[in-house]
Structure formats: C-alpha cells, structure tokens
Amino acid sequence: MKKYSKYGYAILAIPLSILLRFAIVPLIGYGIPYIMLYPVTVGVALFAGMGPAVLTGFLGSIITDYFFVSPLHTITLDVSHITRLSIMVLTSAFVGYVGDMLRAGRKRAEKQALVLRDSETRLNRSQEIAHLGSWELDLVKNKLTWSDEVYRIFGLQPQEFSATYEAFLEAVHPDDRTAVNDAYSSSISEGRDIYEIEHRIVRKATGEIRYVHEKCQHFRDETGRIIRSVGMVHDITERKQAEDEILRAKQEWERTFDSVPDLIAIIDNHHRILRVNKPMAQRLGLDADKCIGLPCYQYVHGLDGPPDFCPHVRTLKDGCHHFAELHEERLGGDFIVTTNPLYDEQGRSIGSVHVARDITERKKAEAHIITLNEELKRKVDELDAANKELEAFSYSVSHDLRAPLRSVAGFSQALIEDYHGKLDNEGMDFLNRMVSSTRRMGVLIDDLLNLSRVSRTDMNRVNVNLSRLAGKIVKNLKRTQPERQVEFIIADGLFTDGDEHLLNVALENLFGNSWKFTGKLQKAMIEFGETIKDGNSVYYVKDNGAGLDMNYAGKLFTPFQRLHKEEEFPGTGIGLATVKRIIERHGGRVWIEGEIDKGALVYFTL
The missing domain is CATH 3.30.450.20 (PAS domain)
Structure with a gap:
C-alpha cells in the first residue's frame, strides 16, 4: 500500500501544478507552459521516486498542453507535442533516478549512523561493565x-x-x-x-x-x-x-604456620620435603627454603630409607591419619608424630602433612611423677607404720597410763576419806592437789586422744546443716549452767559439704571457748554466722568475752598453748588445735581476731 500511495501523490501533484500555472497566467500569460510542472515533478521525484515522477511528467505534460499550448483545449499528436512529451518524460525519469540515488544514499547513511550509534553504545556499555x-x-x-x-x-x-x-x-x-x-x-x-x-x-x-x-x-x-x-x-x-586480601591471607597463614611450636613438614610421595615451618627448620639447623627437596628420612633420622615406624609411609598406603611416638636425637627429644593425607585439586594423593609435637618435657614430667609416686608410696607406707605406732601409743595411753593414774587418784581419795582426822591441814591440801592433778591429767589424756582421732578418722562428706548443729550445741551448753544470761545469735540456713561428726567437734570447741571466756559477764553474747571476704564464703563464731592480745594470736592453734592461767579459765590448750586440724582436713583455713576484754572472733572457711 505504501508503494502505491506514492503514485497517488504523483497524480495529485498534477492538478497542483496546473492550478499554480493558472495562478501565474496574469503575470506571464501562456508562455513557458511547463514552468510549474518542472518543480512539481522534481519534488515528486525526490519524495516518491522515479516511477511516480515519470507518471507526473507524462500526464502533466499532456494536461499542460491541453490548457496552455495553442491550440488551447485540444490534444494534438504532432511532432512538437510528442517532442515536448518525450523531453518531459525523460527529464522526469532522470530526476527520479537522481532522487532514488539520493534517497538510497541517505538511507545507507542513516543505517550506518544507527549501526555506529549501536556500536558506540555497546562499546560504552562494555567499557562500563569491564x-x-x-x-x-x-x-x-x-x-x-x-x-x-x-x-x-x-x-x-x-x-x-x-x-x-x-x-x-x-x-x-x-x-x-x-x-x-x-x-x-x-x-x-x-x-x-x-x-x-x-x-x-x-x-x-x-x-x-x-x-x-x-x-x-x-x-x-x-x-x-x-x-x-x-x-x-x-x-x-x-x-x-x-590481591591484597590474598596477600594478607597468605601472610597470616605463613605467620600462623611459623608460629605453631610443633615441628611441621609437608612431605611428597617420594619422601621429599616440600615445606617446613620455622621450628622444624631450626631443629634441622637449616633455613626453611634450604629444606625443600631434601629426603626427610635422611635429614630427620639420618637413615638411608624410611624407618619401619614411619607414619608417613602408612598414610601413603591407606590415605588415613597415623601417629607414632619416638625418641629422635637429631631433633633433640621425644615426639608424638602425626601424619594426615594431602590431596591435589583432582583428589589425588600428593603426600602428607607431618606434625611432630615435642613431648620431651612431658616424658620428663611423667618420669618425675613415677618417682614422686614411688616416693609417695614410701611415705604412705611410713605414715601407715607411724599410724600403727600412734594407735599402739593411744592404746597404751588409754589403758596402761590410765590404770596407774586411776590407782593414784583412788588411793588419794581413800586417804582423804579414811584419814581425814589424822592428817593436818597441809597434808589434806597435798592430797586434794593430787586428786585435782590426776583429774586434770585424765582430761588432758582424753583431749590428746580426741586430737589424734581427728587426724586419723576417715571423712564421710555429706551436706551438713551447720545451723542445726550449732542449735544443738547451744541447748547442751544452756543445760550445763541454766542460770547464765547469754544471748545466742545463730544464722539460719547455713549449709556446707563436709564430715558432719568432725564439723560438730569443731563447733563444740568454738562454742565451748566462747561459753568459757564469757563466763564472768553478767550479759554475754555469742554469735554464729556467715560473711563474704575477698569473694569467698567465711563462717565465724563471735563473742564479747575476755578477748585476746593479737600479738599471741598465732600461738593459740598450737597444742597446749594458752593465754590465760588455769585459775582464770581452766583448759588444756587442745581445743583450737583440734579445730585447726578439722578445718584443714576440709581444705579450709582458720584464724582469730580480737582485743583484750572486747571479745574474740574466730573465722574459718571450708
């Protein structure tokens, strides 16, 4: 349709040229009849091409002759008319041909420009992407x-x-x-x-x-x-x-590789060293790069071939992890050697990673531990023997020593009773002192035996309610002297892990001391509780009794050490020593604080 529409334009151009020619008749008359047909035909040629231009020239020439060439309003086929028609047709064809060439050239230029723009766009896009x-x-x-x-x-x-x-x-x-x-x-x-x-x-x-x-x-x-x-x-x-990231990763890997204290070597399938870390190179006495390509069995073990125990050989055979423990003089000690298979990108075995961990100090420590264990066994045997001797001594004390002591006490008491009227006052005083001393000797023997039992008794650790134990001890103390006015403050919910019997003995001694050293006060106070010191739980027994001179506080936990005379506060000096042994058997420690006449405060941990 587009092609035929051009011929429609060509036909419409003819009346346009005729009308324009009529328009200028008043100016130039009927001379130059084709004056408007030529430009119209050229326009058709440039716009529509050679075919429409020829059509416009042919029909336009006939119609122009009809209206503007004498005789007017007639169509005459003579030589002059045919000549004008031929010239007009040929002129139209030539102009149309030129128009076709110009239009074709313009289309080629536009197409090339489009291709060039596309190429430039693609180039710019490619450059942007790349x-x-x-x-x-x-x-x-x-x-x-x-x-x-x-x-x-x-x-x-x-x-x-x-x-x-x-x-x-x-x-x-x-x-x-x-x-x-x-x-x-x-x-x-x-x-x-x-x-x-x-x-x-x-x-x-x-x-x-x-x-x-x-x-x-x-x-x-x-x-x-x-x-x-x-x-x-x-x-x-x-x-x-x-590249910088890869370089940093490589440097970090190399630093890590060289920082590992274990001796690391990468070994190929032919037992050649591919790489070692610095500790391994130092043990070999070479620079790391000088180790590359050396046979590992020759430079590590000084052999002509792989040793029988070599885990690298076993890893090459089965592709599994292996280890061996060995002593190597050339490396200067004992080692646990492990090997792990190494593969390339295709999954083919290319060697192993060989890691030797120096266990020389561990072996020395193990040997030292064996020696210590043997020494400990000897000490245990000696301690068992000493315990048996102590048991024999305790038996002797409890039986052989008590028998004559009882005899002395019994005969002394009989003399007092039977010869009361026959002895003077001084004789009676001597007998009373003998009886008192034998009784004190008996108490001292009992305390020594208790101290010995505390050190030797097997411990049975359970969850112990210290508050309940303290409550029972307080009731027993009150029954001994119900007339005393003593305020007891016992903290609730004090639990610990330990031997209930031994802890009860320790608390009895601590409460007994506080009861004794507050005996001269009209209004006494004894407190048992828990506090925190240096982030640790600490138990304490506190009183407002006689107190102590802190210059001598360290002596109180030694057997038979006392700060008061027998006449002031009776005792044997064994109680706090017993407490110390019990607390230490529980892995704790005990200490005392106080001032003279301002009471004492005993702390202990478990």
Missing part, C-alpha cells in the same frame, strides 16, 4: 578525547568537561603523579611505541582512591614522527583489593 575506558590524544591538534568510562573511572559524569592532559594528571595520586608523567613523556622522547603503568587516582568529589592500569600505543606518520597516542584505562581496584 571498567575499561579508552582515550586518544591528537598530538598535531593537541586534542585529548576520553570515552565515557574514563570519566566514570575518575568519578566524573561522562563528558562533564573537555578532557585535558593537565586534568588527567591532577586526578592522579600525588605520590604517583611524577611516575605517570615520566612514563608517558619518556616513551615519546625515547621513541617507544608502547608503555604501560599501574598507579592510583583520587576521585575529587569523594576523595576515594582507586587503582588503574594504563596502556598506551603511539602512532607515527610517514616520517616516523609520533602524531597520535591511543590508550586504555582499566579500573583494577577490585583486583588490587582481592
């Missing part, structure tokens, strides 16, 4: 041209301003600017056709530093003079960052 820009410097015209991607690489909007060499140098990092300028200038002055360089640039708007790789090629005229330089700018920031 972060690869291009530039060209015309040395004759001193004109520099950047592609859009060069602008983007430099942090600018494409074609933001006319590129100049000075603007380029200004964007180069100050530390690299001289090197970049020298690279370009020297390539021209030295006549080199190609140069390339890596350097940094600074994006002016953000201050961001980017890395680029530039490559340039020079072109010469027929005389050999460089007239044009063409180059590319490749943004390699991500690559540099990746």
Whole structure:
C-alpha cells in the first residue's frame, strides 16, 4: 500500500501544478507552459521516486498542453507535442533516478549512523561493565578525547568537561603523579611505541582512591614522527583489593604456620620435603627454603630409607591419619608424630602433612611423677607404720597410763576419806592437789586422744546443716549452767559439704571457748554466722568475752598453748588445735581476731 500511495501523490501533484500555472497566467500569460510542472515533478521525484515522477511528467505534460499550448483545449499528436512529451518524460525519469540515488544514499547513511550509534553504545556499555575506558590524544591538534568510562573511572559524569592532559594528571595520586608523567613523556622522547603503568587516582568529589592500569600505543606518520597516542584505562581496584586480601591471607597463614611450636613438614610421595615451618627448620639447623627437596628420612633420622615406624609411609598406603611416638636425637627429644593425607585439586594423593609435637618435657614430667609416686608410696607406707605406732601409743595411753593414774587418784581419795582426822591441814591440801592433778591429767589424756582421732578418722562428706548443729550445741551448753544470761545469735540456713561428726567437734570447741571466756559477764553474747571476704564464703563464731592480745594470736592453734592461767579459765590448750586440724582436713583455713576484754572472733572457711 505504501508503494502505491506514492503514485497517488504523483497524480495529485498534477492538478497542483496546473492550478499554480493558472495562478501565474496574469503575470506571464501562456508562455513557458511547463514552468510549474518542472518543480512539481522534481519534488515528486525526490519524495516518491522515479516511477511516480515519470507518471507526473507524462500526464502533466499532456494536461499542460491541453490548457496552455495553442491550440488551447485540444490534444494534438504532432511532432512538437510528442517532442515536448518525450523531453518531459525523460527529464522526469532522470530526476527520479537522481532522487532514488539520493534517497538510497541517505538511507545507507542513516543505517550506518544507527549501526555506529549501536556500536558506540555497546562499546560504552562494555567499557562500563569491564571498567575499561579508552582515550586518544591528537598530538598535531593537541586534542585529548576520553570515552565515557574514563570519566566514570575518575568519578566524573561522562563528558562533564573537555578532557585535558593537565586534568588527567591532577586526578592522579600525588605520590604517583611524577611516575605517570615520566612514563608517558619518556616513551615519546625515547621513541617507544608502547608503555604501560599501574598507579592510583583520587576521585575529587569523594576523595576515594582507586587503582588503574594504563596502556598506551603511539602512532607515527610517514616520517616516523609520533602524531597520535591511543590508550586504555582499566579500573583494577577490585583486583588490587582481592590481591591484597590474598596477600594478607597468605601472610597470616605463613605467620600462623611459623608460629605453631610443633615441628611441621609437608612431605611428597617420594619422601621429599616440600615445606617446613620455622621450628622444624631450626631443629634441622637449616633455613626453611634450604629444606625443600631434601629426603626427610635422611635429614630427620639420618637413615638411608624410611624407618619401619614411619607414619608417613602408612598414610601413603591407606590415605588415613597415623601417629607414632619416638625418641629422635637429631631433633633433640621425644615426639608424638602425626601424619594426615594431602590431596591435589583432582583428589589425588600428593603426600602428607607431618606434625611432630615435642613431648620431651612431658616424658620428663611423667618420669618425675613415677618417682614422686614411688616416693609417695614410701611415705604412705611410713605414715601407715607411724599410724600403727600412734594407735599402739593411744592404746597404751588409754589403758596402761590410765590404770596407774586411776590407782593414784583412788588411793588419794581413800586417804582423804579414811584419814581425814589424822592428817593436818597441809597434808589434806597435798592430797586434794593430787586428786585435782590426776583429774586434770585424765582430761588432758582424753583431749590428746580426741586430737589424734581427728587426724586419723576417715571423712564421710555429706551436706551438713551447720545451723542445726550449732542449735544443738547451744541447748547442751544452756543445760550445763541454766542460770547464765547469754544471748545466742545463730544464722539460719547455713549449709556446707563436709564430715558432719568432725564439723560438730569443731563447733563444740568454738562454742565451748566462747561459753568459757564469757563466763564472768553478767550479759554475754555469742554469735554464729556467715560473711563474704575477698569473694569467698567465711563462717565465724563471735563473742564479747575476755578477748585476746593479737600479738599471741598465732600461738593459740598450737597444742597446749594458752593465754590465760588455769585459775582464770581452766583448759588444756587442745581445743583450737583440734579445730585447726578439722578445718584443714576440709581444705579450709582458720584464724582469730580480737582485743583484750572486747571479745574474740574466730573465722574459718571450708
């Protein structure tokens, strides 16, 4: 339809030319009859082509002759009319042909321009994706041209301003600017056709530093003079960052590899050393790089082949983890050696990772432990013997020593009763002292036996309610002297892990001491509780009794050490020594604080 519409335009052009010719009749008359047909035919030729132009020329010539050539309003087929018709048709054909050629040329030019624009778009897109820009410097015209991607690489909007060499140098990092300028200038002055360089640039708007790789090629005229330089700018920031990351990872791996105290060697399938860490190289007495390629059995073991115990050989055979314990004089000690298989990218075995851990000190420690165990066994045997002797002594004390003591006490008491009237006062006083001393001796023997039992009794650890034990002890004390006015303060819910019998003995001694040393007060106070010292739980028994001189506090936990006379406060000096042994058997410690006449405070931990 589009093709035939052109012929419609050609037919419509004919009446247009006729009407225009009629319009100028008043001006020029009927002379030059084709004056309007020619331009109309040329217009049809340029617009619609040769066919429509010929149609317009042919029909227009006939109609023009009819209206404007004498005789008017007639169609005459004579030589002059046929000649004018032929000339008009040929002219129309020629103009139409020229119009077709011009139109075809324009279409080719438009198509080439479109292809060029598409190519340029694809090139710009490709450069943008690859972060690869291009530039060209015309040395004759001193004109520099950047592609859009060069602008983007430099942090600018494409074609933001006319590129100049000075603007380029200004964007180069100050530390690299001289090197970049020298690279370009020297390539021209030295006549080199190609140069390339890596350097940094600074994006002016953000201050961001980017890395680029530039490559340039020079072109010469027929005389050999460089007239044009063409180059590319490749943004390699991500690559540099990746390389830096890889380098850092490599350095970190090497630092870790060399920092491991174990002796590490990577060994191939032929028992050759591929790599060692610093500790391994130091044991071999070589630099790490000098160890590469050495047979491990020769330089590690001083042998001509792999030893029978070699775990590396077993790993090569079955691809499994293996280990061996050995003593190696060349490495200076005892080692546990482990090997793990090593594979390449295709999963093929290429050797093993050989790790030797120095256990020399551990072996020495084990030998020392064996010696200590033997010594401990000997000490235990000696202690068992001593305990048996102590048991025999305790039996002797409790039986052999008590018998004569009872006899002395009994006969003394009989003399007092039977010879009361026959002895003077001094004799009676001597007998009373003898009875008192034998009783005190009996108490002392009992306390010594109790102290011995505390040290030898087997411990049965359970959860012990200390508050309940303290309550029972208080009831027993009150029954001994119900007339005394004593305020007891017992904290509730005090539990611990220990031997209930021994802890009861310890509390009886502590409460007994407080009861005794507050005996001369009208209103006494005894307190049992728990506190925190240095982040640890500490129990205490506190009273407001006679107190003590802290200069002698350290002596109180030694057997038979007392700070008061027998007449003031009776006792044997065994109680606090018994407490100390019980607390120490529970892994704790005990200490005392106080002032004279201001009471005492005994702390203990468990």
